[in-house]
Amino acid sequence: xxxxxxxxxxxxGSSRDYNQSVFALAEAFGFEFIQIPDWxxxxxxxxxxxxxxxxxxxxxxxxxxxxKNGLEEIIVPCAACYxxxxxxxxxxxKDPELKNxxxxxxxxxxxxxxxxxxxxxxxxxxIIGKLDDKIVNPFNHKVACYYxxxxxxxxxxxxxxxxxxxxTMDVVMSKIxxxxxxxxxxxxxxxxxxxxxxxxxVSKLSGKIIEDAEHRGAEAIxxxxxxxxxxxxxxxxxxxxxxxxxxxIPVIFVTQAIGLAIGLSGEKVGLKRHFVEVKIS
Amino acid sequence: xxxxxxxxxxxxxxxxxxHKVEVYAQKCYQCGKCxxxxxVADEMDLPPSMVMRLLQTENAENxxxxxxxxxxxxxxxxxxxxxxxxxxxxIPSMMDFLRQKSRSEKKVNSKAKNIxxxxxxxxxxxxFTGRLFELGLIIDYKRQSLNMTQDxxxxxxxxxxxxxxxxxDMIKDKALMARIFKKTxxx
Numbered sequence: 023x024x025x026x027x028x029x030x031x032x033x034x035g036s037s038r039d040y041n042q043s044v045f046a047l048a049e050a051f052g053f054e055f056i057q058i059p060d061w062x063x064x065x066x067x068x069x070x071x072x073x074x075x076x077x078x079x080x081x082x083x084x085x086x087x088x089x090k091n092g093l094e095e096i097i098v099p100c101a102a103c104y105x106x107x108x109x110x111x112x113x114x115x116k117d118p119e120l121k122n123x124x125x126x127x128x129x130x131x132x133x134x135x136x137x138x139x140x141x142x143x144x145x146x147x148x149i150i151g152k153l154d155d156k157i158v159n160p161f162n163h164k165v166a167c168y169y170x171x172x173x174x175x176x177x178x179x180x181x182x183x184x185x186x187x188x189x190t191m192d193v194v195m196s197k198i199x200x201x202x203x204x205x206x207x208x209x210x211x212x213x214x215x216x217x218x219x220x221x222x223x224v225s226k227l228s229g230k231i232i233e234d235a236e237h238r239g240a241e242a243i244x245x246x247x248x249x250x251x252x253x254x255x256x257x258x259x260x261x262x263x264x265x266x267x268x269x270x271i272p273v274i275f276v277t278q279a280i281g282l283a284i285g286l287s288g289e290k291v292g293l294k295r296h297f298v299e300v301k302i303s
Numbered sequence: 304x305x306x307x308x309x310x311x312x313x314x315x316x317x318x319x320x321x322h323k324v325e326v327y328a329q330k331c332y333q334c335g336k337c338x339x340x341x342x343v344a345d346e347m348d349l350p351p352s353m354v355m356r357l358l359q360t361e362n363a364e365n366x367x368x369x370x371x372x373x374x375x376x377x378x379x380x381x382x383x384x385x386x387x388x389x390x391x392x393x394i395p396s397m398m399d400f401l402r403q404k405s406r407s408e409k410k411v412n413s414k415a416k417n418i419x420x421x422x423x424x425x426x427x428x429x430x431f432t433g434r435l436f437e438l439g440l441i442i443d444y445k446r447q448s449l450n451m452t453q454d455x456x457x458x459x460x461x462x463x464x465x466x467x468x469x470x471x472d473m474i475k476d477k478a479l480m481a482r483i484f485k486k487t488x489x490x
Contacts, residue, residue: 063434256466
């Protein structure tokens, strides 16, 4: 089956581990991903903070390229890119005049017809039904499913999972044998785009998320967003310094956990690239 | 819209927000859920519910206070305030508008300089290559912020894990990217 994918910038760089696991799952479940040709950055936090029109034009070009190449459905593994694409689609749908203006800016027709799926929606739609036959190594661990902000909010626009105490990732993890713990930090913010400019804020917020997961006896925090992962994993030494402690809990992408459960190696799903050692296999 | 009828002050910030982002500050009844749920409220000079209250006064001094605040830059757009607001006031979209207005009126809070430098370095990176070049972003940000030693230990660890490209990954239509930036320029 051919489905479009928008990897986004993180997946080609600091979140190569996530990328590896997404493509490994695709291969294992007989998927052929078609990358949106010549895709550009979605503009992320920077664009919508500084320049509204730019923050719409960049995602609009991505969506227009998908349309032009006949990709009706696109998977967006990065929660932040996913949010920017869905929000842009919604804004341009509401305001035809704005849509025409942005269409002129990107010098392409834009219809806004793409179906945009986040990684859990992709798993729900195409993978979960085939999991039972494939699981050879059940993921028998207690986990804290951490959704972060942009997978579930703005909830009225994304219309995906409930905004408080979402369940979709918990369901997927249960399906592969994990036991999700009750976890009130599920949708608290990790500090997001402040990773470099206000590392202190990221250390504080991410530290709370990690502390509570450990406190509840989780063996891993499960994520579906490269920004959450890099803050909780790559920033761990900053977080430990800030909290004057040694948090040890690993942070695993949901796609990596599924990969392990269907018998893929840790290396194949990118676990060797993490900063916090993953002893689970 | 009926909410506009409340306004006497056509040059107030609340009026501009209504017309540009369709957010009605007068709808807020100060329940405080936005400030209670905001992950960065304790760092803020004006927590979100306070920004809403100041807007309602339509007083020029209060408007100025908002545009000069650190808060508008500390907002991480986590969207928690909107999801919990009983009146569904889109505070995050309003914050985007306030940030841009604060910059265009040259009222940016000095404490927010590094946050803005980072955003600018980020956009500079994609302006020329179409995709984010993480190493380039960090170098440019260091040059702007003069935080030369920050994260110096991180780069080699990222490289050894294959997480940091030494060269940018460029899109083909770089000329269009340049035109998109030019046409949307808000200077």
